[in-house]
Amino acid sequence: MxxxxxxxxxxxxxxxxxxxxxxxxxxxxxxxxxxxxxxxxxxxxxxxxxxxxxxxxxxxxxxxxxxxxxxxxxxxxxxxxxxxxxxxxxxxxxxxxxxxxxxxxxxxxxxxxxCPDTPSLAHLAPAELAAAAAHLDRLNRAHGALGGMLGATPGAGPMEAAVATALAKGRTGFTAAVPTGDPARIRTAVLSLLGLGPGLTPAGDDFLTGAALVAALPGSALAAFVPVLKDVLDAHPGRTTDLSLATLREAADGRARAELLDLLRLLAERAAPRQLDVPVRKVLAAGHTSGSDTLSGLTAGLHLEEELRGSL
Amino acid sequence: MSTTAVVRKNTYFDSVSLMSVSTKANGLDGVEQAFTAMGTEMNKGVLGNLGLLTDELRAAGSGDLMIVLVAEDRADTEALLAEVEDLLHRKAPASAEAGAVTYRTIAGAAEGIAGANLAVIAVNGAYAAREARKALENGLHVMLFSDNVSVEDEVALKELAHDKGLFMMGPDCGTAIINNVALCFGNKVRPGSVGIVAASGTGSQEVSVRVHALGGGISQLIGTGGRDLSEEVGGIMMTDGIRALAADPATEVIVLVSKPPAASVEKKVLAEVAAAGKPVVVYFIGGSEEAVTAAGGHFASGSLDAARQAVALAGVETAGTEEFDAAQAAADVVTRLAEGQRYVRGLFCGGTLCDETMYAVKDAGLDVWSNIQKDPAFRLTAAAGSKGHTFLDFGDDDFTNGRPHPMIDPTPRLERLVAEARDPEVAAVVMDFVLGFGSHEDPVGTTLPAIEEAQRIAREAGRHLEIVAYVLGTDLDTPSVAAQTAALEAAGVTVTRSSTETGRFAREIARKAQQA
Known part of the structure; x- marks a missing residue:
């Protein structure tokens, strides 16, 4: 000691x-x-x-x-x-x-x-959400780690490649299901990602964490996703690791690591794109691919917000 | 091929440790594929789809760690399992070696170590500039290994260092030798009178080992970081480095190594060359002779030429070495090729080594594709297959994203070597092996099975595949150049003696094979 x-x-x-x-x-x-x-x-x-x-x-x-x-x-x-x-x-x-x-x-x-301070993005216009999502996506692709939601690393073996394919399929299913608001479809999409990926917080879970955080913000248009996620976690706690389960439950209540909340706060304050560089890198510094996978989910959440607000 | 699995109940590894176990398990002799993952339903589903789900794995829970080994038929699975258990049992090292002192801040270390004057910083890029600034503010020179630092931060740090009379080596600086101590990636070379300032890591390593091989020695090797000679940064560190070596009584000759600088920066650097008061050899890879000569510098056409000129200018007597007849050696290779074998493929760990060979082939008027090609029309991505004469730098960001540098973990290019062997148009594969501090402990040994596999594939298809290798290192490195060279030659690989010679040989093979 x-x-x-x-x-x-x-x-x-x-x-x-x-x-x-x-x-x-x-x-x-x-x-x-x-x-x-x-x-x-x-x-x-x-x-x-x-x-x-x-x-x-x-x-x-x-x-x-x-x-x-x-x-x-x-x-x-x-x-x-x-x-x-x-x-x-x-x-x-x-x-x-x-x-x-x-x-x-x-x-x-x-x-x-x-005291985690959960911001709201409800005042942002669809075009602002789209621009924020595109910028975060660019930063993620430039600085994030491969091996999770960003795809397999070059020269990956068949197992990593198969996980990457399943993650990509899961993301596609998720982004198609959430806008429908259909609980059964959303549930299937969540289950296709939950526990998928090798790490202690699997990449599929990290993606869901990012998306859940956006959905749990006050005034979110993704409100249908959160109760379904909570139901799935309650019904299938053994589908993922304890640590990941705890992280997902907190995200569904709008609670997450300070770096993620700081990033969302900057988006809410309409910060200039350059001001996002350092906060994004702090998010990306988590784990091996966790930061990047969570940011992928957050970006997907912002795109869905834009899509759903635009359709109102 | 057989599947062997280990399940560790309620075992949690952080993601970096998990990746490390996976990498080490993949490197075990007899293992074709290794995979580590928590035993969630979805991960088991993926294994099931691949036909790898055993009863033991099926029973794993989400808190259990699964290790799956796909072993070669000849492999001793019991021994492999024991080795994997051993990997798992090895405790992660504590934060400091026994007896070592750990400082929590740079300021604490600067205060606690009397006489400390240099900080080597290797942290996540998000924090790197802040830590470098702290070091400079505490009066320390900085070698910043980290990349992903903004150009604005780089300029600010270098200006601060310049104002304080300190070195700001980096960001993205991987090689330096300061007062005979190699930092990060460097080779064990004799102390001497040749000082190097370099914006290129493996380029400077190559010049230093060539100087050593020619009987000379190194006074200092100052890294600048790859972006120093860009328009934005303006060569601040290169300029300060030249001035420092000009003032250093132990340095008699200065060598500059870089890709060609931005035009305005080249002018600034050449003005320093003119004012240095010592002979300066300038090796700007692919650069032109005229401006260098006009500034009173000694133009070097390649890394070997740079080392030879430096040693001669330092007054070191060198024993004559037999010139390598690249044209004749290539002609001998071409006689063994089958019809249709016409292209050379380069798989490199070192960016400058890749560059030097690529430029040599381009100089013969041949089209060359690469992930580091300046011309977008000839640029390849990491995911793309090879095309014509292809030269890949596996140390480039495109390949290293999420992986260690190939000088630390040479495995990513092994699959590519085997893939190239399957291509009936490939006449030769050229590779480099970088020895020294920071590098893999046995890069040749790790690659030999893939070399043998590549040779077997070509042989069974009725082709001769020429494999050419260059080992960058010295007789003082561990392992030595001689030992690594002997292992390659025993495997039927042609070993070249310098990066420049590698380029010449590759060029001649490319030219003659294409003509044939």
């Missing part, structure tokens, strides 16, 4: 203050009591399951704000000895992780609150 990052507390227990976190999560943790478990451990994030089996994340400093995420003043979780499957005790105002030889208590008092 990194001694400068933890404050010695009771014998065999180190104390680490949580610096900031999702306001809604902090509110709910203040009344959560019981036993949870460490779900998965990465260098920059530790995922926990709460006593209610809800997935939450402990992120390192600088990882950026996100729904269901707390940020602690550490740079890397690797040296802490945290292992998947270990018990986590939730008490009012703290959560304590059982480590091999000691405990690590994270205290919530004094944590700064992050």
């Amino acid at each position: 990194s001694p400068e990052e933890s404050i010695p507390g009771a014998r065999g227990c180190a104390v680490l203050p949580v610096r900031s976190g999702d306001a809604a999560l902090l509110r709910s943790l203040r009344s959560t009591v019981g036993e949870g478990v460490v779900h998965s451990v990465f260098s920059r994030v530790v995922n926990l399951l709460t006593p209610q089996d809800r997935l939450i994340a402990l992120a390192v400093r600088g990882a950026g704000h996100a729904p269901r995420t707390l940020t602690a003043d550490v740079t890397d979780w690797t040296g802490y000895g945290i292992e998947a499957g270990r018990r986590v005790r939730f008490a009012r105002g703290s959560l304590t992780l059982e480590l091999p030889h000691k405990r690590l208590r994270l205290t919530l008092d004094g944590a700064r609150l992050w």
